Amino acid sequence: MKTNTDAVLSAKSLRYFLQLIDNMSYTQAAQILGITQPALTQQIKKLERAVGSPLFGQMGKKLYLTDAGLKMEETAKALFSTVNNAVDSIQQYTKSDTGTISLGVLSTIEARVIDQFLIEFNQKYPEITLHVGFYNRTELWDKLDNNQLDLAVLYMPDHNATVKNMKQYMAKQIYPESVVFLTHNPETKFYKLAQHKWVTYPKDYYLPQIVRRFYATEFPNNELLTPVTFTAPYQLIKFAEQTDYDTYVSKSFYKAHKAQITLSPLEPKHETNFESCFIYRKNKSEIPRLVNFLKEWDKFINEKDYDSRLEEVKVNI
Incomplete structure (x- = not known):
């Protein structure tokens, strides 16, 4: 059986395929790529016809990679890496x-x-x-x-x-x-922080992991009480200032915006250096x-x- 190599190795199809993996949404991936959703679907179908197997499955409204899709992802990344390495060597x-x-x-x-x-x-x-x-x-x-x-x-x-x-x-x-802890009461003792409510980054982000690493003995279960999380420091500050929650940000963010921040920094028990x-x-x-x-x-x-x-x-x- 003859393989349609041109279809398999189409740089455009592979790039579209990897973008769809990043978003797992035809609509979002098409918007990022600057093409229509039917055009994206056509490129994915082209790849699927070339390999003779579906690359994506669907459970409800959610997409997932099939076994063939996982193998194609590995292959596509390896191909792009090889090309990029060759370009780097030339450049x-x-x-x-x-x-x-x-x-x-x-x-x-x-x-x-x-x-x-x-x-x-x-x-x-x-x-x-x-x-x-x-x-x-x-x-x-x-x-x-x-x-x-x-x-x-x-x-x-x-x-x-x-x-x-x-x-x-x-x-x-x-x-x-370093991590700058911000609270409403500048007289707060550091060891009492575990009793406060916090708005922070999600727990898999870098700063919460740094805090857990440095303050494992001070905070029960290595965690602060964090009912609310945001992914942007601006949102952390706004939410904390308008509630009784405390928060923390990086030193660079605090220095850049301290004139506008109404919360008070606390002296940490340990330096959280990174x-x-x-x-x-x-x-x-x-x-x-x-x-x-x-x-x-x-x-x-x-x-x-x-x-x-x-x-x-x-x-x-």
């Missing part, structure tokens, strides 16, 4: 002021200083195309692991990272972070435009330090 010999840089940023990170740097970098190197996206931690590690990003901005150390081989990555510190970092594959450290990007970052911070730039942030919460 190591290109100029430092042209090409494309794909940057992923953790959605909970205070990114205003990075935003300002990207504006200045773009003005200085207009021939470099910047693709910037905001993702959760799992998505970022997955995209790094599958070579879909050149750089990612993440918190480190990440003890819950699901990468295949951490040794293949390099980290460049952006800012030394870092925001640029993370990238070691094999990308020789690509001229990425080397140049990181050198320009150093110049940017040497001209004015990160703390000073944080305090210049003018954004309403």
